[in-house]
Amino acid sequence: MAKVKLFGIYSLEVNKDELIIEADTIEAILLKLSSIEPNLTIKRLKGSLIFVNDKNISELNMFKTKVKPDDNISILSPIAGG
Amino acid sequence: MTKLGGYMGKVLIIDVKNRTTSLYPWTDADRELFLGGKIMAAKIIRDNVSPKVEAFDEENILVISTGPLTGTSAPCSSRFNISTISPLTGLITSSNCGGDFGLHLKKAGYDALIIKNKSESPIWIEINEDQVLFHDAKELWGKRVSETQKALDSKSGKLVIGPAGENLVKYASIFSGERAAGRGGVGAVMGDKNIKAITAKGSYKPKVVDVEGTKEFYKKWINSLRSHPLTGKQLPTFGTAGLVSLMQYRNVLATKNFTYGSYPDFEKVSGERLRKDFLVKNKGCITCPIQCGRQVEVDGRVVKGPELETLALLGPNILNNDLELILRWNLELDELGMDTISAGGTIAFAMELNEKGLWKNGLEFGKTDNLLAIFEDIAYRKGIGDELAEGTRYLSRKYGGVEFAMHSKGMELSAYEPRSAVGQGLGYAVSNRGGCHLNGGYLVLMEGLGLSIDPHTTKSKAELTVLTQNIMEAVSAAGNCLFTLYAMLPEHLINNPNSSITGLTNRALTTSLIANIVKFIDKADEKLLPFKFPLIPQIEAIELVTGMKMSFGKFMEIGERGYNLERTYNVERGIRAKDDSLPHRLTKVRQKENEPNSYVPLDELKRRYYEVRGWDEDGIPKKDKLKKLKLIE
Numbered sequence: 001m002a003k004v005k006l007f008g009i010y011s012l013e014v015n016k017d018e019l020i021i022e023a024d025t026i027e028a029i030l031l032k033l034s035s036i037e038p039n040l041t042i043k044r045l046k047g048s049l050i051f052v053n054d055k056n057i058s059e060l061n062m063f064k065t066k067v068k069p070d071d072n073i074s075i076l077s078p079i080a081g082g
Numbered sequence: 083m084t085k086l087g088g089y090m091g092k093v094l095i096i097d098v099k100n101r102t103t104s105l106y107p108w109t110d111a112d113r114e115l116f117l118g119g120k121i122m123a124a125k126i127i128r129d130n131v132s133p134k135v136e137a138f139d140e141e142n143i144l145v146i147s148t149g150p151l152t153g154t155s156a157p158c159s160s161r162f163n164i165s166t167i168s169p170l171t172g173l174i175t176s177s178n179c180g181g182d183f184g185l186h187l188k189k190a191g192y193d194a195l196i197i198k199n200k201s202e203s204p205i206w207i208e209i210n211e212d213q214v215l216f217h218d219a220k221e222l223w224g225k226r227v228s229e230t231q232k233a234l235d236s237k238s239g240k241l242v243i244g245p246a247g248e249n250l251v252k253y254a255s256i257f258s259g260e261r262a263a264g265r266g267g268v269g270a271v272m273g274d275k276n277i278k279a280i281t282a283k284g285s286y287k288p289k290v291v292d293v294e295g296t297k298e299f300y301k302k303w304i305n306s307l308r309s310h311p312l313t314g315k316q317l318p319t320f321g322t323a324g325l326v327s328l329m330q331y332r333n334v335l336a337t338k339n340f341t342y343g344s345y346p347d348f349e350k351v352s353g354e355r356l357r358k359d360f361l362v363k364n365k366g367c368i369t370c371p372i373q374c375g376r377q378v379e380v381d382g383r384v385v386k387g388p389e390l391e392t393l394a395l396l397g398p399n400i401l402n403n404d405l406e407l408i409l410r411w412n413l414e415l416d417e418l419g420m421d422t423i424s425a426g427g428t429i430a431f432a433m434e435l436n437e438k439g440l441w442k443n444g445l446e447f448g449k450t451d452n453l454l455a456i457f458e459d460i461a462y463r464k465g466i467g468d469e470l471a472e473g474t475r476y477l478s479r480k481y482g483g484v485e486f487a488m489h490s491k492g493m494e495l496s497a498y499e500p501r502s503a504v505g506q507g508l509g510y511a512v513s514n515r516g517g518c519h520l521n522g523g524y525l526v527l528m529e530g531l532g533l534s535i536d537p538h539t540t541k542s543k544a545e546l547t548v549l550t551q552n553i554m555e556a557v558s559a560a561g562n563c564l565f566t567l568y569a570m571l572p573e574h575l576i577n578n579p580n581s582s583i584t585g586l587t588n589r590a591l592t593t594s595l596i597a598n599i600v601k602f603i604d605k606a607d608e609k610l611l612p613f614k615f616p617l618i619p620q621i622e623a624i625e626l627v628t629g630m631k632m633s634f635g636k637f638m639e640i641g642e643r644g645y646n647l648e649r650t651y652n653v654e655r656g657i658r659a660k661d662d663s664l665p666h667r668l669t670k671v672r673q674k675e676n677e678p679n680s681y682v683p684l685d686e687l688k689r690r691y692y693e694v695r696g697w698d699e700d701g702i703p704k705k706d707k708l709k710k711l712k713l714i715e
Contacts (some may be wrong), residue, residue: 007328007352007354008319008324008328008354009319012319022310047581048580049328049580050580055536057580058580063580074331076327078312078576078577078579
């Protein structure tokens with residue numbers, strides 16, 4: 001059961017900042033998340049910054065990145081500037 | 083006088099010692115070369131203030147200047163600039179503010195004010211078109227910022243200092259409404275001149291050359307700002323505070339005096355939390371469709387909420403996870419009239435000095451119960467507050483710890499830990515006003531906060547820094563907000579950080595092709611770049627408002643001229659390559675032990691930067707560069 005944390009606009013839209021999801025890849029986590037929260041479409045979620053235990057999935061295996069039960073997944077909406 | 087639109091055509095000199103006024107000769111030729119705002123101010127300072135003059139000498143001047151877009155209906159154009167010799171850095175400083183003073187100054191009929199000499203006793207100045215009155219400020223002296231504002235005419239634009247400015251705190255600010263010209267200690271210079279406040283009002287309006295054209299153009303510009311994911315969604319929803327979470331994941335969130343780039347308790351001080359638990363409403367500058375400002379409730383009062391810099395530097399950087407305290411401190415620092423960035427940075431440094439036994443001062447990381455009183459002690463220069471009021475560089479010279487004193491040229495660094503954004507590190511080091519993220523080019527935006535170019539590579543970082551510094555210089559001089567530039571980042575790249583096009587763009591930006599394009603823009607005569615560039619709407623707006631021909635080439639050259647002008651003046655004041663520095667912790671100590679590139683390779687970056695800038699190896703602009711920029715004959 002991976003812990004999925006939502007940041008930025010996403011947490012606001014679904015009015016929660018943390019979910020527990022059981023799945024073994026990032027792709028599967030996004031699919032499940034999207035079915036729980038239909039506002040968060042797969043297209044939007046794939047356009048997010050996604051980190052597995054603080055590591056960007058672009059440095060791992062993108063959406064095919066394997067997820068272990070105790071991993072922390074962080075999903076951030078597009079953001080910039082200050 | 084002027085034939086151009088946008089400008090009022092008059093620059094007012096106020097001599098506060100002799101209580102006289104006169105007009106400064108500033109021609110349309112000057113406007114074409116120096117545009118306005120900080121570049122205009124730099125030209126006036128260089129021409130009138132000897133490099134030997136120090137911040138608190140009578141010969142120092144305060145230049146308060148607007149740009150051609152200030153006070154027009156252009157989006158995000160409620161900006162004005164204050165420049166002077168900084169008591170914090172000893173160099174020229176510029177501080178930009180979103181309050182409404184600039185707009186009122188134009189209504190009074192002036193593009194800029196030059197404040198000369200020192201008054202013998204505290205005064206406040208009332209500008210009402212041609213009438214300038216000098217009032218005794220005995221009753222106002224000692225008052226906090228909002229109290230002072232309330233005591234003045236509610237219909238005027240007001241510039242005000244708090245107790246910190248009166249007591250010459252080296253990082254005291256000047257306020258217009260709730261907005262601060264925060265950095266560089268401009269408030270201390272105003273205090274040193276014995277000026278508590280300046281008000282301006284009038285009924286003039288800047289003339290716009292192409293009224294219909296601007297209406298149509300602004301409509302498109304506002305729509306593009308409203309529809310962009312950053313300026314239309316992210317900034318209005320979370321303000322700058324929304325960056326805390328991403329900075330955490332990008333390892334650029336200054337933590338424990340820049341020992342780390344991330345903070346385990348970041349969610350307790352994040353923009354998401356600020357919105358959820360404290361936001362009352364958004365509030366932005368006049369004419370701004372972005373409305374990034376936060377209004378929060380503190381002790382029953384609805385007040386300005388903290389910006390990202392304040393959150394980070396009074397949060398993770400001092401190991402404080404209590405957001406409510408930060409809101410209270412933010413209010414207190416504003417009321418006392420001092421810069422939250424330098425105050426936070428100085429406190430963090432003092433905490434580390436104490437931790438290392440170099441200065442026993444009672445300040446400890448994570449210990450927050452004594453800080454409210456300390457801020458007041460700084461403003462009134464009581465106890466250790468008297469030394470904290472001098473800033474980080476002073477403390478490091480007295481007590482040691484130079485290798486972890488987080489400043490550049492005397493100005494405390496802002497909240498971005500640069501070992502995971504080395505281009506931002508270069509920017510901090512070469513910035514004309516010292517350790518400032520914006521004057522440094524804000525490359526962290528490309529190194530993780532908007533795009534994702536390799537944050538550790540040195541490739542193209544010098545070129546991109548020069549490019550962004552020049553653009554920001556010109557936008558600022560136009561009287562426009564730098565946040566409009568976020569809309570420059572194509573929406574597709576922001577909305578699709580994982581797409582192959584975004585990946586390709588990120589890689590392309592660090593190739594020699596991009597470096598060569600930037601070099602070409604920098605070296606080319608403006609006539610070779612005669613087109614408008616839609617991603618920088620200010621170019622078109624300036625032409626429509628003023629009637630002066632404006633192209634991408636001319637706009638970029640104005641920015642480059644501004645940057646080189648401030649640099650040249652700083653060189654005349656003794657600045658050389660050795661001063662473009664960062665503390666040892668950032669250039670020699672890895673941020674993460676297992677990541678060999680996690681430090682700022684500053685010497686390499688600087689060498690390249692000087693080359694691209696057309697400066698010699700000691701950081702001095704070469705004659706042919708200054709000639710090209712019409713800064714020398």
